[in-house]
Amino acid sequence: MGTSTRDLEQFLARAADGDMDAFGHLYHATSAKLFGIVLRILKNRAQSEDILQEIYVRVWERAGDFEPGRASIITWMATIARNRAIDALRCDKRHDAVVDDFDIDQLADHDDLSVADEAERNDDLRQLEICLGGLDDDRRTMVRLAYLDGFSRAELAERFAQPVGTIKTWLHRSLKQLKECLGS
Amino acid sequence: MTDREDIDMLAAEYVLGTLDPDMRRIVDERRSHEDDLNAAIADWEKRLSPLNGHYRDEMPSRDLFPAIRARIEGARAQADNIVEIDLLKRKLARWRIGTFATGALAASLMVAVLVSDFASPVQDRQFVAVFHRDDTQPAFVMSIDLDTRAVIIRPVSATLPEGKTYQLWIASDQLGPAPKSLGLLENASVPTTRSLGEFDPALLRNATFGISLEPEGGSPTGRPTGPAIHGRLIPVKH
Structure with a gap:
C-alpha cells in the first residue's frame, strides 16, 4: 500500500x-x-x-x-x-x-500456517501469538474463531460439543490467562 | 467474582464478540456513561486487535464509494433541514415575545410570520407553513400555491375537542386591522382545500395566517376568540 x-x-x-x-x-x-x-x-x-x-x-x-x-x-x-x-x-x-x-481453509483453526509470517511483521501480534500458544489447543481455537470469524457462544458450544455455560467459563479462563501473559 | 472482574470479562467478551445481541446493546449503551467499562473495552481492544493481522485484504466487487458518498450527503441534507427548522423555531419564539410585548394582535391568535421575512426571491411560488401548538408536535401543515391561489391544510396531529371547530384566518395591512376568516376546517382528520382567488398573489405573499380553535359553527364575533396555533410560511425549493 x-x-x-x-x-x-x-x-x-x-x-x-x-x-x-x-x-x-x-x-x-x-x-x-x-x-x-x-x-x-x-x-x-x-x-x-x-x-x-x-x-x-x-x-x-x-x-x-x-x-x-x-x-x-x-x-x-x-x-x-x-x-x-x-x-x-x-x-x-x-x-x-x-x-x-467460502473456503474452509480461511477458518481460524486452519490459520496456524500463516502465523509465522504474520508474527514477523508485527511485534504485538507475535507477543499475542506466544500467549495464545500457552492456551490449550481447543481454547486457542475458540478465541480465534470468536475474534476472527464472529462465532457466538452458542456456535462455539455446538462446534466443541459443550454446554454454553462451559464455553463461557472456558472463554473467561482463556481471556484471563491471556491478559496475565500480556502483562497488562 | 468482584464487580471489577465482572466488568473486565464483560469488556473482554464484548471485544471478542461472543456476547448475545441484547447484551451487546446493553454494553453499547452502558459504555457511553461508564468510564471504567469504556476503559476496560479500550484495553481489550488493544490486547486483541493485533489479531486483525490475520484478516486478508479483499476487494469489494465494485467501487462502493459513490453509494457511500450519496448516503452521507443524503443524511447531511436532512440534518441541514433540521437546523433550518430549529432556526425558524428560535425566530418564531422571538417574534412571539415581541407580539406579547406590544399586544398588537388579538391575544387569542398566533399567526404566521410575514412571508417577506424570509429572503424569498420573487420566483418562489409555493410555500408551506407548519402550525405548532405549544412548539411541540406539528398540528397542521399548510401549503399554498401562488399561481393557482389554492391553499391546502393537512392535519398532522390535530385533535378536535367536542363541540369545537378549527377556523383559518388571514391578516394583511391591505385587509384592514382585523384578521379575516378563510372559513372553517370542518374535519380535523382530512385535508381541506380553500381557493384564495379573491386575493392577489402579492397580498398572499405578505399575509399572515393563523388557525384558531372556535365554538362549533365558527367564531361568534367574526374575530378569532379561542386558543390559536401559529405557523410560518417557508418557500418550497425546487
Missing part, C-alpha cells in the same frame, strides 16, 4: 472537516482491509458490501473522535468494522442469513 499511516490520518482529519475528496482517498486506501474483515465474518458478499457502506458512513460521522495517541488509525477503523459486522451477523442469524460458499 503506497499510503502511509500519516497520510491516512490526514485524510481522516480533513474528512472530519467535511472534505469528501479526502474521505474518498481514505476509502480507496482502506476498503480492501475493512472488506476483508467484514466478508470473513459475514461470509456473504452482497451483505458485506452493504455493511461496508454503513461502516464508512460511521467512520465519516465519527472522524472527529479519532485520537492518534490511543490506537493506530487502521486499528480504529478495523474496530468499527468488526463491531458492525458482528452486530449484523447476530441480527441476521435470526433470519437464516445466506452464507456464500
